[in-house]
Amino acid sequence: MIGYTPGSTIVHRLDPRGKLAVQLAFAIAAFAHTTPRGLAALTILALAIARLASVSVVRAILSVRVLAPFLIAAPLVAAIRLSPPAIDPSAAFQPALASYRVLLVFVVAAAYVHTTAVRESRAAIQRTIPSRPGVLLGVGVSLVFRFLPVLRRELTTVRAASAARLGTERPLVDRIRRLVVVGVNRSFTRADRLSAALSARCFAWNPTLPQLSFTRLDIPVFATAIGLLAAAVFV
Amino acid sequence: MATNTESVDLVGDETVANIARAALFAALMGAFAYVSFPNPLAAGVPITLQVLGVFLAGIMLGPVWGAIAMVLYLVAGAIGAPVFSGGAAGIGHLIASPTLGFLWSYPIAAAAVGLVVHRGVGLTEYKSASTPTLVGAMVLGTAIIYALGTVGFAAIQYDPWYASLGQAFVVSSLPFIPVEAVKIAAAVGIVKSDAIAAA
Numbered sequence: 001m002i003g004y005t006p007g008s009t010i011v012h013r014l015d016p017r018g019k020l021a022v023q024l025a026f027a028i029a030a031f032a033h034t035t036p037r038g039l040a041a042l043t044i045l046a047l048a049i050a051r052l053a054s055v056s057v058v059r060a061i062l063s064v065r066v067l068a069p070f071l072i073a074a075p076l077v078a079a080i081r082l083s084p085p086a087i088d089p090s091a092a093f094q095p096a097l098a099s100y101r102v103l104l105v106f107v108v109a110a111a112y113v114h115t116t117a118v119r120e121s122r123a124a125i126q127r128t129i130p131s132r133p134g135v136l137l138g139v140g141v142s143l144v145f146r147f148l149p150v151l152r153r154e155l156t157t158v159r160a161a162s163a164a165r166l167g168t169e170r171p172l173v174d175r176i177r178r179l180v181v182v183g184v185n186r187s188f189t190r191a192d193r194l195s196a197a198l199s200a201r202c203f204a205w206n207p208t209l210p211q212l213s214f215t216r217l218d219i220p221v222f223a224t225a226i227g228l229l230a231a232a233v234f235v
Numbered sequence: 236m237a238t239n240t241e242s243v244d245l246v247g248d249e250t251v252a253n254i255a256r257a258a259l260f261a262a263l264m265g266a267f268a269y270v271s272f273p274n275p276l277a278a279g280v281p282i283t284l285q286v287l288g289v290f291l292a293g294i295m296l297g298p299v300w301g302a303i304a305m306v307l308y309l310v311a312g313a314i315g316a317p318v319f320s321g322g323a324a325g326i327g328h329l330i331a332s333p334t335l336g337f338l339w340s341y342p343i344a345a346a347a348v349g350l351v352v353h354r355g356v357g358l359t360e361y362k363s364a365s366t367p368t369l370v371g372a373m374v375l376g377t378a379i380i381y382a383l384g385t386v387g388f389a390a391i392q393y394d395p396w397y398a399s400l401g402q403a404f405v406v407s408s409l410p411f412i413p414v415e416a417v418k419i420a421a422a423v424g425i426v427k428s429d430a431i432a433a434a
Contacts, residue, residue, distance in 0.1 A: 001322060002323075002324060003315060003324070023327075027327075027331045030331070034394075063321075063323050064321075066321035067332060067334065070333045070334065070406060074333065074393070074402075074403075074406055077406050078399070098391060098393070102333060105330065106325060106332075109325030109328075118315070121315065125314075136254060137307065139258070140261065140310075141258075141307055141310050144308065144318070146262075147262035148262045148266060148311075148318060151263050151265075152266040159270070172272060172275060173417055176272065176282075176287070176417070176418070177428075179270065179284075180425055181430040183266065183267075184295070184425070187259040191256040191259040191260075194259070195252040198246075198254075202243060203251055204244050204245050204246060205244040205245075205246055206243065
């Protein structure tokens with residue numbers, strides 16, 4: 001599992017907006033150059049970024065293992081021909097490159113997730129998206145981070161309690177209904193308590209944000225992003 | 236700290252309640268990513284509750300706040316909350332994953348379900364919606380999710396994308412569509428029962 005891990009790498013100290021720019025530019029470059037040469041160059045860059053952020057490439061790829069059936073099936077299905085010869089390996093080449101490209105983008109994204117605290121991401125969102133939509137997104141996203149573990153634990157408890165009472169023997173629709181009803185009820189109860197607490201604490205459209213400022217360290221980050229975009233457009 | 240010296244601009248009570256609900260619903264969507272049920276039709280394709288979360292967001296929060304809840308879910312996942320299927324995170328899911336079409340379709344599908352159930356952008360009493368309306372809304376939502384999911388899959392995996400829509404549909408959508416009926420049935424049961432306390 002990839003999540004934010006406090007650390008002192010150079011990537012931890014960078015501005016989150018620069019890191020977001022690099023991820024977007026990296027994806028655009030990977031889509032523009034889905035060739036063996038282009039992907040080889042991007043592989044070197046992705047490994048360098050992972051190294052600088054001290055994030056494990058293996059863990060980054062394992063964290064998206066649920067996508068493996070799609071990434072493997074796409075080239076396989078492309079290779080199947082209805083008329084003989086039944087298998088055409090050359091048709092699988094391009095979809096296989098596309099699958100590999102996805103993994104590269106995930107490695108770069110994992111470097112961001114590993115090195116960026118929620119409050120920094122929130123500040124980046126609120127400084128990039130102006131006025132009320134930005135505040136709404138920033139507040140909402142930090143609440144999601146706060147409540148996800150709570151709700152996850154509650155659902156696990158409910159499932160365990162249901163299984164202990166032979167709930168697993170019930171029909172599927174009934175099992176889903178029971179679990180979701182408890183999940184939704186608890187979420188709405190928490191939401192009501194939360195909104196009372198937010199109002200009581202003067203929840204405002206113009207709160208104080210943590211400071212973000214670009215430093216000299218961020219210059220190479222933006223240079224990388226611009227370089228990747230230029231490579232996508234001109235090369 | 237960047238101190239703000241202007242006067243405090245308080246958020247209205249109704250908006251606070253809506254923000255809290257949307258955020259909690261987005262977190263619930265994330266928690267649903269960890270729950271899977273065995274599939275009676277195909278053992279290798281587990282049933283997750285994400286799509287059910289999209290339906291219920293549109294039905295219970297309405298088209299506007301339901302869609303906002305889905306956007307919060309996507310943005311939280313993009314910056315690192317482990318909310319995507321299998322507990323994954325990262326902006327890669329929204330810009331490069333073969334399943335990006337499904338994710339981007341969630342706010343649109345939640346808005347569409349909400350528009351049909353509430354007959355407009357306002358919020359009405361969803362429990363009074365008829366069963367055909369609820370089912371129709373969710374069938375429309377399912378169609379939106381799988382149409383965008385298929386196009387997204389083709390766009391990421393195949394070149395040119397429009398020539399491979401059939402292949403993309405077979406790999407990305409076909410195995411998952413039959414169990415959507417189970418989720419629609421469960422959603423109707425949830426909405427029609429009196430078990431949901433807060434309306």
